[in-house]
Amino acid sequence: MTTPRRAQQRTEEGGVAFVGAGPGDPGLLTLRAVEVLGGADVVVIDEPAHRAMLAHAPGIIEVVDVSADDEGVTLTAAARGRRLVQAAKGGRRVVRLLSGDPFTHATGADEALACAKAGIPFELVAGVATATSVAAHAGIPLVTGRRRSVEILDVGGKVDLRSCAADTILLTGVTEQLGYVAEALVEAGRVPSTPVAVVTSGSTVEQHTVVSTLGSVAADTRAAKVAGPFVVVVGDTIEHRDTLSWFETKALFGWRVLVPRTKEQAGVLSAALRRSGAVPEEVPTISVEPPRNPQQIDKAVRGMVEGRYEWIAFTSVNALRAVKEKLTAYGLDARALSGLKVAAVGEKTAEALRAWGIEPDLVPSGEQSAIGLLADWPPYDEVLDPINRVFLPRADIATETLAAGLAEMGWEVDDVTAYRTVRAAPPPAETRDAIKTGKFDAVAFTSSSTVRNLVGIAGKPHASTVVACIGPQTAKTAEEHGLRVDVLAPEPTIEALADALAQFGMARRQALVEAGEPVLKPSQRRRASARRKSAQ
Known part of the structure; x- marks a missing residue:
């Protein structure tokens, strides 16, 4: 049983929803299953795969595992029923996840009968049959x-x-x-x-x-x-x-892909890789922290609210998050940007702004980078622009490209450190060994800092590992660290990076099939090659 995350008071009647969890893929949950998970107070599980489905239950206060007792002995149907009835007392809304369909599960019917006998209301949410x-x-x-x-x-x-x-x-x-x-x-x-x-x-x-x-x-x-x-x-x-065969022939099926990102940002890339059949493994390499001296950004945010700037330029989602946190601390929200022109370095940052209720005035029409933003940025005009200042919140390690370019166009730039990126702690020894010995099939780098930090905390990926980079600068950094870049995204976005790696994987698969060779993953071919050399 996990520690409750938050307490809730329920005035409406509770009960138990027996939810068919399907064969294990969270993507196969029905719409009704997702709906009842979203309103759960307690989720009862008996399979490790069910924990991934808890992402649909932001309101859960308790997770109960009925697979075994404290001694590791498998619980009987009767024991599971008793625990379920106990969880539902007090009007709490309980979701019982059952592999496959509720009434094809070995103990599903017995647990429902226990609820009926105890007078606990229940419903069944049919699921995708496992078989x-x-x-x-x-x-x-x-x-x-x-x-x-x-x-x-x-x-x-x-x-x-x-x-x-x-x-x-x-x-x-x-x-x-x-x-x-x-x-x-x-x-x-x-x-x-x-x-x-x-x-x-x-x-x-x-x-x-x-x-x-x-x-x-x-x-x-x-x-x-x-x-x-x-x-x-x-x-x-x-x-x-x-x-x-459509599933096991996906472009990256079964590939173990290293995702060196911040914990907050890894989810989007991992989800895209899973759609191509990969098994992403997230290894945080950088951590986002507040600036050492917060006075500079405090002063800039106050100036923004007081009308000191004509523009604010967000060069990352992290920069936007840092400004939002400052405004929240002052008791303010998105309305504080009213009257400002807002620029976003790319679509991801623009989407984050829209989610906050702000439509950006400027997003690069071409390359989504500081250079692309400068290409579309209007020069300062004394007649059209009442204020000549730009607020530029950014990372401590960001380049000077945007600030210098804006200055050349006549703008005065307050280039402010909004957050710091620091190297994360080393991953476990097992992960470090897997990186160095080629047990990962690919690694997807999303910035130069992820390259530098991964090599710093875990060592250089094995030569057999496919290296994918989000852009030319990241690729250059990878090559400077002695890595062979196999995949370069056509544009610097997470989706483009995932798609480029998938296209590489599919082309590789087709080449192996046409050559009459077994379709082995990069890590498998490395081991096969090593065995051949040792036999010689």
């Missing part, structure tokens, strides 16, 4: 042509496989009994050459599928070194997987 969604993510249709019959069995209990006569059999809850299941199906009349697909971590970017036959599946799965529980598909429809 069928995993098959879909593996690119395996369950019904094709004349093969129309499907049988779905949970082998966690006692199942008589001799009665399985359907064209396609889908088995869930398979673990160490995989070999027994295969033998039982052969004894029941299936030929040993019958196609079998074994899927683990279905619908997530860790998904792995082993395609084999009933006669060889146990040995092939052991050789693949994958662990259960598995979803197992048996039948001839597996023959379509090569054509219909």
Whole structure:
């Protein structure tokens, strides 16, 4: 049980919502599931994958894990029901996340019965069924042509496989009994050459599928070194997987990508990488802190409110955040910028301004950088511009490009340090080792400081790691640190960086397929190459 994050008083009636959490991918939650999560006081879980879904529940005050007791012993259905009833007392709104669909979960019905017996109101929110969604993510249709019959069995209990006569059999809850299941199906009349697909971590970017036959599946799965529980598909429809595999053929599927960013900024890049099938690992390399001497920005913000400036130029979201925090401390909001002309260095900063209720007057029409902003910035005009001053809040390590350019156009610039970027603490030893030994498939650099700081706190990425950079200056810094830059974003945005890396990954995949070589990730090819050298 986690520590409550905040207390809430509820006057309306509480109850329990049994929510189908699907196979594990938070993106497969239904709209109703997201809605009830958003109003929860308590969320009850029994799978680690459910914690990622808590992002949809900003109001939760308590998270209860009913997977096991304090001694690590798996809780029975009755024990889970009792804890659920206890959580719902006092009118609290409880969301119970259950893998797959609530009434296909092993204890879902028993827990609902416990609520009914205790007089606790409840509702069911249907979810994506684990079995069928995993098959879909593996690119395996369950019904094709004349093969129309499907049988779905949970082998966690006692199942008589001799009665399985359907064209396609889908088995869930398979673990160490995989070999027994295969033998039982052969004894029941299936030929040993019958196609079998074994899927683990279905619908997530860790998904792995082993395609084999009933006669060889146990040995092939052991050789693949994958662990259960598995979803197992048996039948001839597996023959379509090569054509219909859409998930595991994503551009960066399974790539372990290092994301060296601030904690506040890593989410957008990580989300974009996940859409291409990557497994991002965020390693903070810089930390944003207030300036050592806050008097300068305090004076500038007061001057801004008093009408001292004609323009304010935001060169980053962090600069905007620093100004907002100062205004909040004075009891002010976005209205304090009324009468000011506002410039944003790029679309991301512009979006942050719009979210605050301010439409920027100037955003670069071309390159989204200080140079691009200068290209569109109007020179000072004594007749048209009643005030000749510009407020420029920025990082302590920012370049002088914008300030110098504005001065050349006749503007007086108050170039103010709004925040400092400092080097973060080193990541764990395991992560540092992975960086140096090539266990990451790629690294995505979003600024020169992330390059310098990553090398400083964790060491230089291995030569086999694909290096992607957000812009020319970042690429130059990477090369100065001895890195080979493989990917350069066509424009300096997070989306463009993620897309460029995905395009590189897809081109690499296609080249390997056309050459008749196995589609191995960069980290896998490094290990394969190392094994060949050691054997020579």
